Amino acid sequence: MEQLEGIQKQIETERARLNQMEEQYGRLDPGVIRQSRRLDELINEYLKAEISSKQLDSKS
Structure with missing residues (x-):
């Protein structure tokens, strides 16, 4: 659970x-797009960790 909380x-x-960068530079700025992708990666990482955690809990 600590891993999920950290993520x-x-x-x-x-x-x-991302919100701050978007306000400052606009949605189509390359830096904003990179930040959006970074956020997507973190969300995917969280979802994978959550699934793994649930699988481990169900085996116990």
Whole structure:
């Protein structure tokens, strides 16, 4: 669970950064797009960790 919480905090931080960058530079700025992809990667990482955690819990 600690892993999920850590990733969740990273997601919140990166989402806030994305929102700030979007306001400053606009949606089509290459840096904003990179940040959006970074956020997508973190969300995917979180979902994979969540699935793994649930699978481990169901085996116990």
